[in-house]
Amino acid sequence: MAEPLRIALAGLGTVGAGVIRLLAANAALVRSRAGREIRIVAVSARDRVRDRGVDLSAFDWCDDMAAMASRDDVDAVVEMVGGADGPALTLAKTAIRQGKALVTANKAMIAHHGLELARAAEERGVPLKFEAAVAGGIPVIKGLREGAAANAIARVQGILNGTCNFILSTMEDTGRDFADVLAEAQALGFAEADPSFDIDGIDAGHKLAILAAIAFGARLDFAHVSCEGIGAVRAADIARARDLGFVIRLVGEADVDAGPPGAAPARLLQRVRPCLVPQAHPLAHVDGPTNAVVAEGNFSGRLLFQGAGAGDGPTASAVVADLIDIARSTMDGREAGPAFSVPVGELLAMEPAEPGDRTGRSYIRFTVADRPGVLAEITAAMRDAEVSIESLIQQGEPDAKGDVLVAMVTHEGPERCVAEALRLLDGSPSLTAPPLVMPILEA
Amino acid sequence: MAEPLRIALAGLGTVGAGVIRLLAANAALVRSRAGREIRIVAVSARDRVRDRGVDLSAFDWCDDMAAMASRDDVDAVVEMVGGADGPALTLAKTAIRQGKALVTANKAMIAHHGLELARAAEERGVPLKFEAAVAGGIPVIKGLREGAAANAIARVQGILNGTCNFILSTMEDTGRDFADVLAEAQALGFAEADPSFDIDGIDAGHKLAILAAIAFGARLDFAHVSCEGIGAVRAADIARARDLGFVIRLVGEADVDAGPPGAAPARLLQRVRPCLVPQAHPLAHVDGPTNAVVAEGNFSGRLLFQGAGAGDGPTASAVVADLIDIARSTMDGREAGPAFSVPVGELLAMEPAEPGDRTGRSYIRFTVADRPGVLAEITAAMRDAEVSIESLIQQGEPDAKGDVLVAMVTHEGPERCVAEALRLLDGSPSLTAPPLVMPILEA
Incomplete structure (x- = not known):
């Protein structure tokens, strides 16, 4: 030997x-x-x-x-x-x-x-x-670098932070709110004393940037990963999502688009966000501190790698x-x-893609004052921004602070329209907290 | 270059x-x-x-x-x-x-x-x-051979035949019976004109033997893979299983035990069988022609690899x-x-393990004549073989042939006791078809 x-x-x-x-x-x-x-x-x-x-x-x-x-x-x-x-x-x-x-x-x-x-x-x-x-x-670096090496990867999606997934799935199982479950996670050792690195999505962003580089053969570019955490997700959002057939998960997602006509290299979009995940999507069944990565290859189809994300x-x-x-x-x-997977000199230098170009359905939740006309104001902004509403749920009872939650699901449309609607509503005295927007993943 | x-x-x-x-x-x-x-x-x-x-x-x-x-x-x-x-x-x-x-x-x-x-x-x-x-x-050979190489693997389980999984999940979604769905699968090209290789579990057995050799570092031993197919699974079994919180999947499972006291090498058990899979098990969400493999490593914990099994x-x-x-x-x-994963000369020559030594819960379905005393005969055989019954469901109405289905779930116990109970009932005129036994996987 x-x-x-x-x-x-x-x-x-x-x-x-x-x-x-x-x-x-x-x-x-x-x-x-x-x-x-x-x-x-x-x-x-x-x-x-x-x-x-x-x-x-x-x-x-x-x-x-x-x-x-x-x-x-x-x-x-x-x-x-x-x-x-x-x-x-x-x-x-x-x-x-x-x-x-x-x-x-x-x-x-x-x-x-x-x-x-x-x-x-x-x-x-x-x-x-x-x-x-x-x-x-989970041998996912090897899985992408070698196992899926023959494929052009169109997209990677992952549940990459066990702390966030533990918190979200515990909120789901118990109906408890974020702060309460975070405190328990800290007591159990699933969350750090200073949890911001995890719950703000930074840790998931680091991992996403590494996966994206390997999946797309692109130069690693953490600076252009947009990271949004789970701190704004409420128990009520989880309940609404469940009624609509979704679970909420912190998902890191990276994909490439062809860029504007005439632009030579593909553009890379890297985002970590809480998302609504339909039951038919493999990430919907990832509970507790488990991690999972989905990669879509042009020949392999969709691959899932799942297991313990830490420990x-x-x-x-x-x-x-x-x-x-x-x-x-x-x-x-x-x-x-x-x-x-390829020598550094062969990695593509991809420009960051423009998120507003992407189309999809969104969940938008407003926290509003309980008074007449608020719904008219919100729906008018949606109309003016050309956001088409698929369904709208207004909570029956105001919460302890007198606020009411209004949640809606949009039809498929460009993300820039949703952003424009929120811009129109920005500063409105009807909104008592910033709106929460979560994309709805396709099954 | x-x-x-x-x-x-x-x-x-x-x-x-x-x-x-x-x-x-x-x-x-x-x-x-x-x-x-x-x-x-x-x-x-x-x-x-x-x-x-x-x-x-x-x-x-x-x-x-x-x-x-x-x-x-x-x-x-x-x-x-x-x-x-x-x-x-x-x-x-x-x-x-x-x-x-x-x-x-x-x-x-x-x-x-x-x-x-x-x-x-x-x-x-x-x-x-x-x-x-x-x-x-699915890069599962690489995943086990290299990705999980640092682990002693305790068990591998897989949904390894897309045809069977398509048939079972279609039966589940539609309530239709086996023969009907098989005919559709053949028309759609998901099943061969002679489907026996797939539906009898032989194809899954081939794959299981290969996975087991790599997972356990054992000499490949297809001769000792026991293969049982899905031909005996009825729509009524799927409905019963669903009521109990399970789905039915054809699962290839291999594990090793220490053998009897004093026996030096580990013993290998390799089986392909329809199983009841609890919702909390990752294989419960594998639908259609998808394949998946679960491996349990002594350091990695449970790993799941999932994707398209054919095409x-x-x-x-x-x-x-x-x-x-x-x-x-x-x-x-x-x-x-x-x-x-190791040179052929270093692969362990494992004896086949004795399935009767294994303990677990089982689903047993009897097809019986609709007449008094049948239930007493079955439950007496269970008692005499020391099989403890957790729940028993007798279908209300006899089917077109005048048969009644009696399904039961046993408490955890040795598989040999279940085999003994069936031996006691063998040849009984009360049974109009051979009983179907399916193990219940642990979550």
């Missing part, structure tokens, strides 16, 4: 400890599938004395991560430090520069610096892999799958193929 | 034509992802003059498939001839012997001869790949994904790793 693949682990939080546990528990099968042993030789973390529930005595402890990444007896570095910049990025760059394979679970770092790191890895001829950065234990076990599963790939593919000093 | 990967295609049915169309339609992206051109140089099929809707003029036509597989200007052979033996197997063996990579969509051939072919491919150092043989366009586009997507892998991995004369 070939020489071991020698690993340095940086960052020993729950995921780092999970990787150590996995390599111990599944040692024989990992060796068999990798074609050689995957051996941890060195570890590093901020706090040496903390008890992580795993035995570190067999590994060299390094206080200096960058120095660890430069060791001659290390073939691959696993980065689980976290953060888009700082020590994680320094470590990643050092590892690649030193000719080490790099495996990371760090979506923020890849979303912000993935192209730069991929170019450095190509130049140095080392693998860069990040299966664990998107959708935890030490699933994330370790993805990290070690990357290590096994590296162990196999670099056995004779080879490299494992481009990180984003 | 590297030299083209030169392909010979054998078999030009709908899938073969699909591969030709895909390589033309997606030429630029395939070249980009493969790192080099994938170029068809030669084709072969039984009938030269048939119009396949694709232009063959750029390819050399070969009347002799085996000779085509021996050409010096061919690097990889794509086998889409079909059939477990005969010309397909001769072609496959010839291609490997001649040092060509082999890609096949032929589940019957892999289920029966996969180990022999994999061993030959290892000895010759050539890739053998068969993503298209299981679940059409020229999805199958071509899988075939070309294999070709892209080969184009990348063999760029410098390398090989792409073992076909069944």
Whole structure:
């Protein structure tokens, strides 16, 4: 059997400890599938004395991560430090520069610096892999990069944040409101003390940008991902949606259009938003902290990948799958193929698409004062903006603050018309809170 | 850019034509992802003059498939001839012997001869790949072999036959009976004129045996797959199941147990059966001709892969994904790793497990004569076999033949007790047709 693949682990939080546990528990099968042993030789973390529930005595402890990444007896570095910049990025760059394979679970770092790191890895001829950065234990990077490689992908959609999905599906099951369920999620450890990164859609946006780059062969472009979170979704919206046959999910969606006539390259639209998902759509049955990704290939048709989106076990599963790939593919000093499925120089530079050009149905919910004429004002704005209303529900009773919810579903039409209607209503004293617009996904 | 990967295609049915169309339609992206051109140089099929809707003029036509597989200007052979033996197997063996990579969509051939072919491919150092043989366009072979490679898999479950799933979900949607829906499926082209291969569960069994070998690192063992089809499922069973909160699906399931105390190797159980699937199980939402596979890894947790299980586009997507892998991995004369994730010599030889040892809940439906004492006879047999009944439904009205259906759900218990109860009732004049037993999957 070939020489071991020698690993340095940086960052020993729950995921780092999970990787150590996995390599111990599944040692024989990992060796068999990798074609050689995957051996941890060195570890590093901020706090040496903390008890992580795993035995570190067999590994060299390094206080200096960058120095660890430069060791001659290390073939691959696993980065689980976290953060888009700082020590994680320094470590990643050092590892690649030193000719080490790099495996990371760090979506923020890849979303912000993935192209730069991929170019450095190509130049140095080392693998860069990040299966664990998107959708935890689901092998969706591999699924798109290799499994669906023969297809032009028209669209990717995903439930990419387990915290938001836990909150929304718990609201759905219990009828409770957002703040209440968020507090429970925090108590259960499903949400961070500062949950904004998750509930504002930023984390899902990082993952979407990575998926889009691979799916479309486009230059990674997190700066143009529009992220809208779930904080404005009310229990009443979920109840209305259910009456109409939908569930509400935070969906990251990316697709390409041909652009205006005469424009050469395709344009890329990347958005994270709460959406109404019909029961016949595969994402409608993704509950709790589960993640899922749907990709539509021009030959494969619609593919669904689903599983645990976070947690030490699933994330370790993805990290070690990357290590096994590296162990196999670099056995004779080879490299494992481009990180984003094609070399960075071949990735398309796509302009961001204009969202207003898109057509679809929307759910719009207004929070209005309980007085005559409000409905006439809203429907007049819709008429003037050429938004056609399919159905309208006004809640019977005002809530504690005296507000009434008015929810409507539009016929299919351009999104810019909906935006124009809201602009016409902007500043109206009839509206007591900003309206919430959610697109309705097609089955 | 590297030299083209030169392909010979054998078999030009709908899938073969699909591969030709895909390589033309997606030429630029395939070249980009493969790192080099994938170029068809030669084709072969039984009938030269048939119009396949694709232009063959750029390819050399070969009347002799085996000779085509021996050409010096061919690097990889794509086998889409079909059939477990005969010309397909001769072609496959010839291609490997001649040092060509082999890609096949032929589940019957892999289920029966996969180990022999994999061993030959290892000895010759050539890739053998068969993503298209299981679940059409879904990259589930890759998902298990590579994506879930870090895990000990406890169980795989799949909806692996689109014809059966189309029939069952149409019966569910329309309330129509099996024979009627089968006739429609045949008219629509979803079922063959001789449908037995599909509806008896053999086709699903082939795919299950392949999945099990990869998931468990076990020697492929189609001989011990027990296959039960959907021909005995009645509209009334589907209605009963729905009342109880289940859908009926033909599920292929494989798992391993530790065997009796002292027995060293794990034992493998492989079964294809109609099952009652609870709404909370991911397979409950797989409708129409869709396929899906669930794998439970010891670190990843439950993974779901879902998509189109058949058709020229999805199958071509899988075939070309294999070709892209080969184009990348063999760029410098390398090989792409073992076909069944570990070398054939390292695959475990697992004994078949004893199904009676398994515990679970069952749905049992009796077709009985409408006369006094029948229910007492059945329930006495259950008592004597120590089968505990959770619920029992007797249909109000006898059917046209004067038969009455009695359906029951058992409490969790060993399957051997259910088998014993049926043995006690065997030959009873009260039963007018053999009972139908379907396991109830856990959510």
